[in-house]
Every structure is written in C-alpha cells, then in structure tokens.
Amino acid sequence: xxxxxLMPALSPTMEKGNLAKWLKKEGDTIKSGDIIAEIETDKATxxxxxxxxxxxxxxxxxxxxxxxxxxxxxxxxxxEGEDVKAVAAPAKAEAPKAEAAPKAAAPAPVAEAPKASEAPKAAAxxxxxxxxxxxxxSPLAKRLAKEAGLDLAKIQGSGPHGRIVEKDIEAAKAGGxxxxxxxxxxxxxxxxxxxxxxxxxSDEAVKKLFAPDSYEEVPHDGMRKTIARRLLESxxxxxxxxxxxxxxxxxxxxxxxxxxxAAPEKDGKPAYKLSVNDMxxxxxxxxxxxxxxxxxxxxxxxxxxxxxxxxxxxxxxxxGLITPVIRDACHKTLSQIxxxxxxLAARAKNRKLKPEEYQGGTTAVSNLGMFGVKDFAxxxxxxHATILAVGAGEQRAVVKGGQLAVATVMSVTLxxxxxxxxxxxxxxxxxxxxxxxxxxxxxxx
Amino acid sequence: MADYDVIIIGSGPGGxxxxxxxxxxxxxxxxxxxxxLAGICSNWGCxxxxxxxRSAEILHYGQHAKDYGLKLEGTFTADLAAVVARSRGxxxxxxxxxxxxxxxxxxxxxxxxxKLTKSGTVAVAPTKKPxxxxxxxxxxxxxxxxxxxxxxxxxxxxxRPRALPGIEPDGKLIWTYFESMVPAKMPKSLxxxxxxxxxxxxxxxxxxxxxxxxxxxxxxQVVPVExxxxxxxxxxxxxxxxxxxxxxxxxxxxxxxxxxxxAHIEDEKGGKQTITADRMISAVGVVGNIENLGLEALGVKxxxxxxxxxxxxxxxxxxxxxxxxxxxxxxxxxxxxxxxxICVEAIKGLHPHAMDKLMIPGCTxxxxxxxxxxLTEAKAKAAGYxxxxxxxxxxxxxxxxxxxxxxxxxKTIFDAKTGKLLGAHMVGAEVTELIQGxxxxxxxxxxxEELMHSIFPHPTISETMKESVLDAYGKVLNA
Numbered sequence: 001x002x003x004x005x006l007m008p009a010l011s012p013t014m015e016k017g018n019l020a021k022w023l024k025k026e027g028d029t030i031k032s033g034d035i036i037a038e039i040e041t042d043k044a045t046x047x048x049x050x051x052x053x054x055x056x057x058x059x060x061x062x063x064x065x066x067x068x069x070x071x072x073x074x075x076x077x078x079x080e081g082e083d084v085k086a087v088a089a090p091a092k093a094e095a096p097k098a099e100a101a102p103k104a105a106a107p108a109p110v111a112e113a114p115k116a117s118e119a120p121k122a123a124a125x126x127x128x129x130x131x132x133x134x135x136x137x138s139p140l141a142k143r144l145a146k147e148a149g150l151d152l153a154k155i156q157g158s159g160p161h162g163r164i165v166e167k168d169i170e171a172a173k174a175g176g177x178x179x180x181x182x183x184x185x186x187x188x189x190x191x192x193x194x195x196x197x198x199x200x201x202s203d204e205a206v207k208k209l210f211a212p213d214s215y216e217e218v219p220h221d222g223m224r225k226t227i228a229r230r231l232l233e234s235x236x237x238x239x240x241x242x243x244x245x246x247x248x249x250x251x252x253x254x255x256x257x258x259x260x261x262a263a264p265e266k267d268g269k270p271a272y273k274l275s276v277n278d279m280x281x282x283x284x285x286x287x288x289x290x291x292x293x294x295x296x297x298x299x300x301x302x303x304x305x306x307x308x309x310x311x312x313x314x315x316x317x318x319x320g321l322i323t324p325v326i327r328d329a330c331h332k333t334l335s336q337i338x339x340x341x342x343x344l345a346a347r348a349k350n351r352k353l354k355p356e357e358y359q360g361g362t363t364a365v366s367n368l369g370m371f372g373v374k375d376f377a378x379x380x381x382x383x384h385a386t387i388l389a390v391g392a393g394e395q396r397a398v399v400k401g402g403q404l405a406v407a408t409v410m411s412v413t414l415x416x417x418x419x420x421x422x423x424x425x426x427x428x429x430x431x432x433x434x435x436x437x438x439x440x441x442x443x444x445x
Numbered sequence: 446m447a448d449y450d451v452i453i454i455g456s457g458p459g460g461x462x463x464x465x466x467x468x469x470x471x472x473x474x475x476x477x478x479x480x481x482l483a484g485i486c487s488n489w490g491c492x493x494x495x496x497x498x499r500s501a502e503i504l505h506y507g508q509h510a511k512d513y514g515l516k517l518e519g520t521f522t523a524d525l526a527a528v529v530a531r532s533r534g535x536x537x538x539x540x541x542x543x544x545x546x547x548x549x550x551x552x553x554x555x556x557x558x559x560k561l562t563k564s565g566t567v568a569v570a571p572t573k574k575p576x577x578x579x580x581x582x583x584x585x586x587x588x589x590x591x592x593x594x595x596x597x598x599x600x601x602x603x604x605r606p607r608a609l610p611g612i613e614p615d616g617k618l619i620w621t622y623f624e625s626m627v628p629a630k631m632p633k634s635l636x637x638x639x640x641x642x643x644x645x646x647x648x649x650x651x652x653x654x655x656x657x658x659x660x661x662x663x664x665x666q667v668v669p670v671e672x673x674x675x676x677x678x679x680x681x682x683x684x685x686x687x688x689x690x691x692x693x694x695x696x697x698x699x700x701x702x703x704x705x706x707x708a709h710i711e712d713e714k715g716g717k718q719t720i721t722a723d724r725m726i727s728a729v730g731v732v733g734n735i736e737n738l739g740l741e742a743l744g745v746k747x748x749x750x751x752x753x754x755x756x757x758x759x760x761x762x763x764x765x766x767x768x769x770x771x772x773x774x775x776x777x778x779x780x781x782x783x784x785x786x787i788c789v790e791a792i793k794g795l796h797p798h799a800m801d802k803l804m805i806p807g808c809t810x811x812x813x814x815x816x817x818x819x820l821t822e823a824k825a826k827a828a829g830y831x832x833x834x835x836x837x838x839x840x841x842x843x844x845x846x847x848x849x850x851x852x853x854x855x856k857t858i859f860d861a862k863t864g865k866l867l868g869a870h871m872v873g874a875e876v877t878e879l880i881q882g883x884x885x886x887x888x889x890x891x892x893x894e895e896l897m898h899s900i901f902p903h904p905t906i907s908e909t910m911k912e913s914v915l916d917a918y919g920k921v922l923n924a
Contacts, residue, residue, distance in 0.1 A: 138889060138890030138891070139889075139890060139891050139892050139894065139895050140863060140864070140865050140890035140891065140892050141890060143863060143864060143892055144863055147863070159798070160798065165890055166865070166890055
C-alpha cells in the first residue's frame with residue numbers, strides 16, 4: 001500500500017504553508033524519523049519527519065511551492081517492493097486543490113482531517129471571525145453561512161430587528177455577494193457592513209507611480225504577509241489607546257552594573273549578562289501581577305483574565321520581526337529571563353522558533369532604544385491587550401525639589417486595547433511599572 | 446371623509462383580533478357580525494368542542510379510576526344535557542368576552558349582513574340566515590342596517606361545513622359540527638364521514654361517551670394531513686378504544702330511515718358494504734364564505750372558494766383585504782389571528798413580517814391528542830431533503846408513565862445537511878400544549894445543536910421532545 005505524505009499542520013491554526021525544500025529525492029529510501037522536507041510557515045521553518053518507511057515514490061508538490069493547504073498530498077511513499085511508478089499519481093485527484101483555498105476561511109477543508117472535532121474551533125478563532133461584533137443571525141443562518149463561506153457582516157438581515165435568517169443566506173448565495181475574503185488576502189478587513197474598508201491601491205496602481213526600472217520587485221514571503229495581515233487587522237479592529245510615562249533609570253543601571261559584576265564565571269564566561277531590556281521584561285511582568293485586571297485578552301464574549309504574565313519580546317530579524325514569549329516572566333529570575341531571551345533571539349534570527357515559542361503571550365515589549373529612538377507607539381498584537389514601546393535611556397535635565405538636575409530617563413509608551421484595558425487601568429499599570437524600574441531592588445525579591 | 450378607517454366583516458378570531466389591533470393603532474374601527482360575536486371558533490368550534498371533550502375525558506378517568514388505585518362507589522355517568530349546557534355556557538362566556546373587548550377598544554359593532562357595494566362602502570342589511578340556537582343576543586348599542594364607508598375593508602367571514610352532493614347534512618339524521626355539538630340524546634351508533642380534525646374529535650368524544658363509532662376516511666390514513674407514522678399510531682389507539690375505522694373508503698350514497706341512516710361505502714379495491722347508524726356526521730372539510738359579499742361585482746379575485754391574497758392579506762382590489770378561513774387554508778383560528786395582525790399592521794405601514802405557512806402548527810384534540818408543525822416525513826422527502834429522523838415513545842418517559850398516559854410518540858425531522866428542524870409530529874397526552882416548543886425553535890431557526898443544548902425540565906412529558914431530537918442524531922439516552 002502506498003502512503004500519502006500530507007502537508008502537516010505545524011500549529012493548530014495553520015491553514016497553509018510553503019514547501020521550502022525537499023531533503024529527499026524521488027527514489028530515495030526513507031526510514032521512519034528521517035527528515036524529508038522543510039516547511040516554511042509565516043514565522044518559522046520546520047522540518048517534516050517521515051512517519052512511514054519505504055521509498056519516496058513521487059513528489060507531488062515541488063520545492064518552493066507557496067501556500068500549500070494543510071493536508072494536501074505532497075508526496076507518496078511506496079512500500080518496499082511496490083511498483084513505484086504505478087502508485088505515483090492517482091491520489092492527487094482527491095487531494096484538496098490549492099484553488100480551493102478561498103474556502104479555507106471556513107474550516108471546511110480542515111474538517112476533513114482526522115482531527116475533525118478540534119479543527120472547527122481552531123480555525124474559527126482568528127481567521128473566521130474577523131468581525132468585531134457578534135453577528136445577529138439565527139443559528140441556522142450562521143451554520144449555512146459558514147458552510148457556504150459567506151461573511152455574515154456583508155449580509156443584510158430581513159428577520160425581526162434585522163436578524164439574518166435562512167432566506168437571507170439563500171439570497172446571498174444566489175446573488176454571489178458576501179463571499180468571505182480568502183484567508184491570505186486582507187482577511188483582516190473587518191466588518192463595517194455598508195462600506196468595506198479600503199483594500200488599498202492595487203499592485204498595478206502602485207507600480208505605475210514609479211519608473212519601470214527604478215525598483216526591484218521582491219515577492220512577499222510568509223512572514224511579510226503575516227506581519228501585514230496581523231498588524232492591519234490589529235489597527236483596524238482594536239481601538240488603540242496610548243499612555244506615555246518617563247522612568248528614571250539611574251538606580252536600575254547601577255543595580256544592573258552591580259549584578260553583572262557579581263556574575264559567577266561559567267566555562268570562562270560570566271553566567272549571565274543582564275540587559276536593560278531583560279529588566280524591563282521583568283518589571284512589566286511584575287507590574288501585570290500587581291495590576292491583574294490589565295493582564296487580559298479580549299474575546300467577543302468574554303474577557304480572558306490571565307493567571308500568568310507571559311511577555312512577548314519583539315525581535316527584529318532579517319526580513320521582519322518575531323515575538324518570542326517569555327512565559328511566566330514574573331516568576332523567573334533576571335538571569336533566567338536574560339539567558340532565555342538570548343537563546344530565543346538567536347534561534348529567531350535563524351527562523352528556527354517553534355510555533356509554541358512565539359504564539360500566545362499576554363503582553364509584549366518592543367524596544368527601539370538601542371537605535372536612539374526617544375519615544376514611539378507600538379501596535380497591539382492580539383491576543384495581547386497591551387504592548388510596551390521602550391525608548392532610549394538618555395541623560396535629561398530634570399527638576400528635582402525645585403532644582404535642575406541630570407538623570408538618566410527612559411520614556412515608555414503603553415498601547416492598550418481599549419476594549420480590554422481602559423485608560424485609568426493602563427495608567428495604573430504604568431505606575432506599577434515605573435515603580436519597579438525606579439526601585440529595581442523590588443525585582444530581586 | 447369615510448365613516449371609519451377600517452371596517453371588518455366577521456368577528457371570528459381573525460376579525461375581532463383585527464379590530465382590536467386596528468383600534469390599538471389608532472384606527473377608527475367597526476366590525477360587522479351577522480350571528481355571533483367571536484365567530485365559529487368560540488361559539489361553534491374550537492372552544493365548545495374542547496368543553497365537550499373535557500367532559501368526556503373526565504368521564505374516561507372516572508371509568509378508569511381503579512387504574513389509579515381509586516374506588517368509585519355508586520355510578521359515574523354522563524348527564525348529556527348538563528354536558529352540553531356546560532359547553533354552551535363556555536361558548537357564551539367567550540362571546541361575552543369579545544363583546545367586552547370590542548367595547549374596551551371602542552370598536553363599533555354593526556349587526557347584520559354586510560355587502561361591499563362599491564370600493565370603500567359596505568351596506569349592512571338585517572340578517573337573513575337563521576341563527577344556530579342557542580344564540581347569544583347581539584350586544585347592546587350595536588349599530589344596525591345602513592351604509593358605512595371605510596378606507597380599508599377586511600373580509601373575515603370565515604368558512605362553513607362543506608356539503609357533499611347527495612349527502613347534504615339535514616341537521617336531523619346527517620349532522621354538521623353544529624348539531625354534533627348539541628345532541629338532544631346520545632345516538633347508539635354514529636357514522637363519521639371524514640377523519641380530519643373535526644371528524645376525529647367528534648368521533649373521539651362520542652366514542653368516549655359510549656357510542657358505537659365508525660369513521661370513514663377517503664384517504665389511506667386517518668388524520669390525513671398528519672405524518673403517516675403518527676396517523677398509524679393514532680389509529681391503533683382509536684381502534685383499541687373500540688372505534689371502527691375504514692380508510693381508503695368513500696361514502697357513495699346515503700339512505701335515510703325514520704331514525705337512522707344507511708351509508709353505502711366503497712373501498713379503493715371496489716369492495717362494497719353498507720353501514721347503518723343512528724346518526725351520521727359529515728366532516729368533509731369547510732368552504733370559505735365568499736358569497737353575497739359583493740366580491741364579484743368589485744372584481745375581487747377568488748380561487749376554489751377562497752379569496753386570493755398576497756403576503757400582507759391584500760386582495761387584488763385596493764382597499765379590500767381578506768384574512769382567516771375565507772382567505773384560504775390552513776383554516777385554523779391561530780392562522781386567522783396572525784393574519785389579522787399582519788393585515789392591520791401592513792395597513793398602518795408597520796412593515797410586518799409575512800407569515801410562513803410551514804410554521805403554522807396544527808392541533809387535534811382527540812384522545813390521544815395530535816399536534817404537529819412543519820413538514821411530514823413524506824413531504825420532506827418529496828421536497829428533496831436528506832433526512833435525519835428521530836423518534837421517542839411516551840412509554841420511556843417517567844412523567845407519562847406516572848400520569849397513566851404512556852401511549853404517545855414524538856417524531857422530529859431534520860435536514861441532514863444543515864440541521865434545520867423541518868418538522869415535528871406528536872401524538873399522546875397534552876401534546877397540543879407541547880408543540881409550541883418546536884414552533885418557537887423553528888421560528889428562531891434553531892438547529893439540532895441548540896435543541897440538544899437546551900435543558901428540558903424533569904419530570905415532564907416535554908423531555909420526550911428533546912429525546913426525539915437526540916434520537917435523530919443517534920444520541921438518545923432513555924430508549
């Protein structure tokens with residue numbers, strides 16, 4: 001019996017990925033556990049291990065193919081002694097075609113996977129419900145819309161109080177309106193029913209503004225597309241609110257120098273070297289523990305009040321950025337945070353992070369201080385409700401007790417999802433944060 | 446200026462509800478009635494028959510007292526005159542209730558027979574039709590004979606028993622529901638022609654009262670509009686009670702004796718027999734009262750004895766509307782009431798939602814009761830649906846068993862593709878009170894999921910409803 005190799009789902013929410021490279025050729029013998037291919041998702045490159053043994057009879061999806069749907073057949077393994085040629089092709093026809101992708105917004109294709117029961121939930125979370133509001137539709141209408149891949153936000157309800165009912169879906173189906181956006185496109189484009197958000201200029205329109213040979217055209221990779229989609233979605237669906245506060249750093253810098261000087265040697269090197277950012281991560285985690293109402297995620301129906309402060313840290317890498325997460329940062333020591341951060345950052349640069357290392361988190365830190373940026377505002381990265389933008393620590397003139405003095409000051413700006421964290425609550429969080437930064441000893445106990 | 450904004454012809458459940466709603470919306474309103482306020486429903490239909498059936502039911506319990514561990518000393522029998530008097534008293538109460546509602550809502554009552562003489566004009570003449578006795582007298586202060594004008598005229602004249610040629614009811618040997626409701630003495634034997642709601646309810650009443658009852662139905666099943674499985678279940682129950690049932694059989698001829706009728710009956714295969722009974726009830730449906738209203742002269746379109754209307758009860762003639770039985774099937778009081786509200790609200794410009802006839806429930810108060818909404822299994826199949834069908838018997842329901850009413854069945858029909866509830870069919874105790882649960886579910890467009898997610902109280906017969914839904918999806922618990 002030939003065995004199909006399916007495009008694996010590297011995370012529960014993955015709908016498609018790029019087949020970066022085959023590491024085996026047709027005709028190669030494959031043992032269980034062999035690395036046979038590399039898959040590139042929006043943020044990481046993952047290796048595909050063979051589960052079955054045999055001979056790689058056929059590669060159906062070649063190197064460098066973009067947007068391969070999860071569970072599409074990418075290759076076929078023939079058992080020992082099987083006629084390799086004979087087994088090769090037939091399965092292809094049954095495979096969900098890449099063209100079927102637009103439907104992927106609905107969980108339909110995923111649902112055929114063995115994990116059927118989990119799939120709908122997973123897919124429904126970020127992609128399907130692009131809306132801000134709970135759709136006012138009958139249960140039957142919701143189900144029909146989902147099956148037909150229709151976006152309820154684009155359907156006019158004719159039931160009581162404008163409720164969307166079965167016949168509205170039938171009409172929409174017949175009229176061909178209200179197709180849900182394909183997932184890769186600005187799915188994010190959230191809902192205002194009447195006037196859909198501008199999709200931006202078309203590619204051609206943009207190119208026309210420049211002389212033909214005056215630019216190089218670089219296709220977007222998965223990461224670029226994800227950044228574009230996620231941030232557009234965030235800015236369009238999350239009511240951002242900003243709070244800026246100045247923190248004096250002198251005490252923190254002094255403590256840091258003392259701690260680093262005291263680091264024991266390990267293999268001829270100090271066991272840790274704390275950065276200001278490591279201390280910012282810890283301070284933010286402790287502040288969230290002190291103001292737990294701000295350690296939340298917004299969902300349409302509920303507020304998720306997190307029990308741990310998991311801090312994502314934006315790491316700039318070639319071609320984009322990624323936000324690995326320091327889990328439960330308030331319970332980790334500064335040296336643990338520092339060493340973990342170094343490891344994550346290094347692997348992020350090689351795009352070798354596992355999805356579980358960069359997904360989730362309850363808040364984030366973005367630090368551009370090393371570039372001399374004084375102050376900026378970051379975009380909330382859902383499911384986070386907050387993100388802290390950290391500027392440079394610099395000597396500034398400050399007034400202390402009516403006297404002009406010099407202090408090292410760092411400006412930070414907290415962006416909040418106002419649906420989840422109101423202004424005063426965010427201010428309270430900032431106050432707690434400032435407390436830890438300016439009295440850093442408190443972070444050690 | 447017209448005398449009224451709205452004149453309604455007929456004060457049955459369609460007409461009087463239209464009058465109330467019109468008055469509520471600020472219309473100057475009048476209602477014309479020729480015979481009895483509140484119409485057939487309250488006077489000669491739904492309500493007085495429920496009164497009769499209730500007497501029969503209690504008689505039945507008395508006769509079966511020992512099933513409940515009770516001992517009845519002496520005799521327990523029906524006093525027919527008192528049973529009928531109770532029924533009439535209840536009808537009169539309903540009639541008076543509508544009289545009160547008209548007064549409260551400042552609706553003018555005009556007594557007499559109405560005729561549309563031209564657009565916007567109604568001529569009312571003294572009633573020629575002899576009233577069925579006993580009659581509740583017209584309300585004091587009712588207006589009479591005259592010509593009245595209105596911007597909007599709603600025809601709500603109802604329906605009357607259909608008569609088959611050669612078998613016309615004579616009120617003595619061959620009864621309609623009118624005579625059936627006020628028997629002077631119990632016949633020993635009774636032939637019921639037609640097993641729709643009216644026929645089967647009277648069959649049930651008379652059988653419980655001890656009369657030998659034969660039901661003749663031309664269709665292949667009793668209660669022909671109901672799901673076949675429900676019909677078969679009910680038939681078994683009726684036969685167990687001693688009712689004789691002939692389906693696929695037709696009364697071809699009736700010979701009247703001095704105090705009996707002999708019916709010639711022919712079955713589908715050509716088999717012939719005669720049945721002699723003391724009395725016969727003709728219950729072969731009803732026809733709309735469209736005559737002598739001036740509809741032809743005005744050019745109001747009719748079809749097969751009913752006025753043709755659109756989704757908002759408008760006829761083809763501007764300013765003329767029709768609701769209820771006269772506007773076509775299903776000829777049910779609750780359909781008339783709903784149309785009344787739609788009609789008046791549309792006149793007011795309130796944009797009501799049109800009625801979905803598939804969501805109109807039907808209830809039959811025979812013993813056991815029958816209730817249903819939506820498509821039968823056969824109709825759903827014919828409509829091309831792929832089905833999931835669930836069933837649950839009363840015998841597996843604790844409350845039903847405790848009540849001594851363990852004969853019943855709930856059947857639910859879902860579209861396998863979408864989980865839409867297409868139909869629900871029930872037979873058994875109190876199902877007429879239960880069907881609304883499915884009606885609401887259908888109107889809210891719930892799927893099987895919401896029904897399964899709903900918690901039904903224990904111990905109730907309603908648990909059979911949920912179990913039936915579970916059964917449709919292979920998740921039944923108590924069977």
